Amino acid sequence: MENGRASTKPISQVTCTAPVNIAVIKYWGKRDEQLVLPINPSLSVTLSQDQLCTRTTVAASVDFKRDRIWLNGQEQSIDTPRLQKCLGEIRRLARKRKHEEERSGDLLGCCVHICSENNFPTAAGLASSAAGYACLVQSLARLFGIDGDVSHIARQGSGSACRSMYGGFVEWTMGRAEDGSDSVAKQVAPAEHWPELRVLVVVVNAGKKAVGSTEGMQTTVRTSALVAYRAEHVVPSRQDDMKRAVLDRDFQAFGEITMRDSNQFHATCLDTYPPIFYLNETSKQIIHLVHRYNRHHGKVKAAYTFDAGPNAVLYLLQDDVPEVLALLKHFFPANANNDSERTFVRGLPDVCRKDVSSDLLDSVGLEPSPGAVQYIIHTKAGQDPQVLTNPQQALLDENGWPKKQN
Amino acid sequence: MENGRASTKPISQVTCTAPVNIAVIKYWGKRDEQLVLPINPSLSVTLSQDQLCTRTTVAASVDFKRDRIWLNGQEQSIDTPRLQKCLGEIRRLARKRKHEEERSGDLLGCCVHICSENNFPTAAGLASSAAGYACLVQSLARLFGIDGDVSHIARQGSGSACRSMYGGFVEWTMGRAEDGSDSVAKQVAPAEHWPELRVLVVVVNAGKKAVGSTEGMQTTVRTSALVAYRAEHVVPSRQDDMKRAVLDRDFQAFGEITMRDSNQFHATCLDTYPPIFYLNETSKQIIHLVHRYNRHHGKVKAAYTFDAGPNAVLYLLQDDVPEVLALLKHFFPANANNDSERTFVRGLPDVCRKDVSSDLLDSVGLEPSPGAVQYIIHTKAGQDPQVLTNPQQALLDENGWPKKQN
Structure with missing residues (x-):
């Protein structure tokens, strides 16, 4: 057993689910590869999480030696540019808000464990990266106490992920700012607007x-x-x-x-x-x-x-x-x-x-x-990402390690 | 046997072959449906008639009661807008030249018989209409003694047919004139230009x-x-x-x-x-x-x-x-x-x-x-339409009726 598993120090943990979205005006083409800025606006329908969703648990602890991620039961490299971008942006925002709002920033020095699963086969080609990055960013934002829109961070994981940050009918505005700050997702109408x-x-x-x-x-x-x-x-x-x-x-x-x-x-x-x-x-x-x-x-x-x-x-x-x-x-x-x-x-x-x-x-x-x-x-059509509060629904155990598969 | 077959009056008859062409800059879209004027210029390679060609015999006689056409052994209606356009334009031009040049216009009062065959299966989808209309227009132009470019007439039968009026590498200029007179085919280079x-x-x-x-x-x-x-x-x-x-x-x-x-x-x-x-x-x-x-x-x-x-x-x-x-x-x-x-x-x-x-x-x-x-x-790549002078190669007999199939 690795060092850290036996820790008795309290860890912080958040579990979220996030939806898939299917565009009706398509996103195809970036004007900025680094910031993931599109060449045109797009619009999608967020699908119900009852049928298709990603679930992600994130945990932070001073006992964790490094950031780690498990996807669908397999540990994956955390050192991909997109994951690093999302983690970095979340921590940057948390640091900035701590400074501005004199919040406690206990977790800022911690490494994180991330565990994520889809309730549908990844191989089916069902836009799993949108739900995946939306869920990751939503979970991390909650963990680090960040409020407000973080769709611009999800966008940097996977462009269309920004649209999975909202429920119902969602547009991704193209934006004009060089730093991409105005290329964000906005709800056009909630799912209940068109129940049929x-x-x-x-x-x-x-x-x-x-x-x-x-x-x-x-x-x-x-x-x-x-x-x-x-x-x-x-x-x-x-x-x-x-x-x-x-x-x-x-x-x-x-x-x-x-x-x-x-x-x-x-x-x-x-x-x-x-x-x-x-x-x-x-x-x-x-x-x-x-x-x-x-x-x-x-x-x-x-x-x-x-x-x-x-x-x-x-x-x-x-x-x-x-x-x-x-x-x-x-x-x-x-x-x-x-x-x-x-x-x-x-x-x-x-x-x-x-x-x-x-x-x-x-x-x-x-x-x-x-x-x-x-x-x-x-x-x-369905809702935006949700927080699950029942620890039984978490994918990490109370020490922040992946639960054994049933 | 129909009246006319037994005629002993001399009839005029011409047999031509014409090639298929395959565009490398595509024609797709008309700006004038009636005149068959394209929305863009195009360019094609005329293929050798050794492998793919249409052969057409046209005959004119005062004994013919009406214009008639046989395609690949079957009589077809002559009353299609495209056939009528080609026949009408050829006769109009012949009348005009007769007037201008004081030529004999003996055939102007005659009806024509047209017989045409492909040396390849029509069903193969090999742009047979281009070779077909090119061959028809070339044969009729010869029959009525019209010299010079008649690609604008072939164009009105089937747009891409105008390009089959020349050998080698052929462009179809878009043209600007309202009457379509400048939307014609021109040779860019002969087949021998690029023998490999x-x-x-x-x-x-x-x-x-x-x-x-x-x-x-x-x-x-x-x-x-x-x-x-x-x-x-x-x-x-x-x-x-x-x-x-x-x-x-x-x-x-x-x-x-x-x-x-x-x-x-x-x-x-x-x-x-x-x-x-x-x-x-x-x-x-x-x-x-x-x-x-x-x-x-x-x-x-x-x-x-x-x-x-x-x-x-x-x-x-x-x-x-x-x-x-x-x-x-x-x-x-x-x-x-x-x-x-x-x-x-x-x-x-x-x-x-x-x-x-x-x-x-x-x-x-x-x-x-x-x-x-x-x-x-x-x-x-191959040559422009050719005239066949050997009567054995004609598709109509000496009286202007389709030869019996072998």
């Missing part, structure tokens, strides 16, 4: 991982002739239109802008040299399904968006969930040797089953692709 | 045909926020760079611009609403293959381009053909039940076989996809 909105995360069976998003967006900014035009001349008005659509709960506008912006983001990836492809054949089938579904009904009833991978995220209204789920199950049935239907659709309590008309099936007219979709997560 | 250049047409096994190019480009111009920027701010300088690359026989520049422009054209298709996808998984694999092949050699030795379909056209230099063919055969082998290798690669006389190093195979590192490629046509 639902989200289906369609996890697609993918081959090996394509280009990572950090490298991908660097290459796009360096080589695409279109991405700067998008950032300067397309996104700003789209961002305004999207905010209006959210505030008006105008699903027609919300859905159409969401799809157009996803497509344009992937268009700039294709305009990259060498080109980057994130959509696979299943992604394209889902895109066709959604457009044909909407055309069948004569209006936008479902909208897709894709991040840096083949998984689709569908936005839709509560009343249409049974029909869209039935369509997805019809055209992307689970493999025969797959689990039961309950595990194929996960998340919110089962919606009533819906039989789809043969008219609608004909309108969609795809060849069914068994096994192309792994599973579907049914969720909705 | 080779072309591999990789015919991919595709599912059903995606959106046609006429409809596709209309939707792109109407809905893409990026395509106007491409046309106005990206293509003009690219066109200049490409002309310079051709004149300098600079394969590095030629290849890189070709790939970037293909990707950007497909990016604007993806930015269309609803999005248009022409590239399939095999297309993407070929793109990866080419980039990895070039990276392995530290320079651009092969370049891909894709039109409105999944087939790849590769440009490369003669010396690299054996290696690239070997790579294509390795990663896209013919199906076991497919024909022999000789029919898998068609066209220019067989190049010496080449063994590919395991290093190179590792660098490319794709999973082989048997059957994904149907066959490959090995060809090069």
Whole structure:
């Protein structure tokens, strides 16, 4: 047992959960790599933590010899630039506030232990870094007694993490300041503003991982002739239109802008040299399904968006969930040797089953692709990061060491 | 037998062949649908007619009761706007020249018979309309004794057909005149200018045909926020760079611009609403293959381009053909039940076989996809439309009726 485990000195510990967010106006491209400043504003929906979240416990003790981090049960190097940036910024802020407010700064000399887990497979490509850095920064801010917005710190861990610092509908302003202080996340509307909105995360069976998003967006900014035009001349008005659509709960506008912006983001990836492809054949089938579904009904009833991978995220209204789920199950049935239907659709309590008309099936007219979709997560908009006060929910024990796995 | 077949009056008849062309700066989008005026200039390579061409015979006789057309053995309606436009423009020009030059205008009162065939499958998606309209217009111009450039007439049949009126490297100028008279094709350099250049047409096994190019480009111009920027701010300088690359026989520049422009054209298709996808998984694999092949050699030795379909056209230099063919055969082998290798690669006389190093195979590192490629046509740059004088090569008999199929 390492020195420190047997300590009887009190340690400080905080546990938080933080949500995933899915952008409807996409972030792709930095104007400052160090400060993680984007080339355009973006806007996202924070998803409920009941289905998808990261949980993180941070502890500080004079007995800890060095900062350490455990992710999903494995110790990882703490010496990555992004982790160091977040830790450094939190400590700098804590030091500054101690000085300004004459607070106690007992923890400033302490090393920290960090333990973090996702309640969903990291490999699923579900933007886990946003939830992860949001949770880390939120936990550390609480531990060091920092109040107020710390989204600019989360941003420096992973750009889109700043948007996971708020619940509901969140914009990340581009900012103009050189130090990045005005490139922060702001809530546009709380989750309760649009209670009927639902989200289906369609996890697609993918081959090996394509280009990572950090490298991908660097290459796009360096080589695409279109991405700067998008950032300067397309996104700003789209961002305004999207905010209006959210505030008006105008699903027609919300859905159409969401799809157009996803497509344009992937268009700039294709305009990259060498080109980057994130959509696979299943992604394209889902895109066709959604457009044909909407055309069948004569209006936008479902909208897709894709991040840096083949998984689709569908936005839709509560009343249409049974029909869209039935369509997805019809055209992307689970493999025969797959689990039961309950595990194929996960998340919110089962919606009533819906039989789809043969008219609608004909309108969609795809060849069914068994096994192309792994599973579907049914969720909705949700809250900002939460503090868990029950020590049983902490990932570190009372001495600040990872609890034994069950 | 119809009236007219038994006629003994002399008829006028002309047979021509015309080439396919493959753009390296893409045409996508019209600023005038009626006149077929493009939103940007484009540039293409005219391919040798030894491998890919259309043959057309036109005949005029006072005995013909109406204009008629037979395509690939089937009579088709002559009453399509594009055919009528070409016929009308040719007759208008013939009338004008008769008036100006006091020529004989005997044929002006005659109806015409048109018979046309491709020496390649139309279904292969090999831009047959460009060769088809070029051949039609060339044949009719000869028949009616019209000299000089008639690319503006071919353009009104199918935009890219104007580029098939010249051999070698051909630009289609955008033009500014309202009547479209300055939106014409011009030769940048003859085929002999760059004798080492080779072309591999990789015919991919595709599912059903995606959106046609006429409809596709209309939707792109109407809905893409990026395509106007491409046309106005990206293509003009690219066109200049490409002309310079051709004149300098600079394969590095030629290849890189070709790939970037293909990707950007497909990016604007993806930015269309609803999005248009022409590239399939095999297309993407070929793109990866080419980039990895070039990276392995530290320079651009092969370049891909894709039109409105999944087939790849590769440009490369003669010396690299054996290696690239070997790579294509390795990663896209013919199906076991497919024909022999000789029919898998068609066209220019067989190049010496080449063994590919395991290093190179590792660098490319794709999973082989048997059957994904149907066959490959090995060809090069070629000449403008040709007149065939041997009556045996005509598609109409001495009375102007389609010859019996063998």
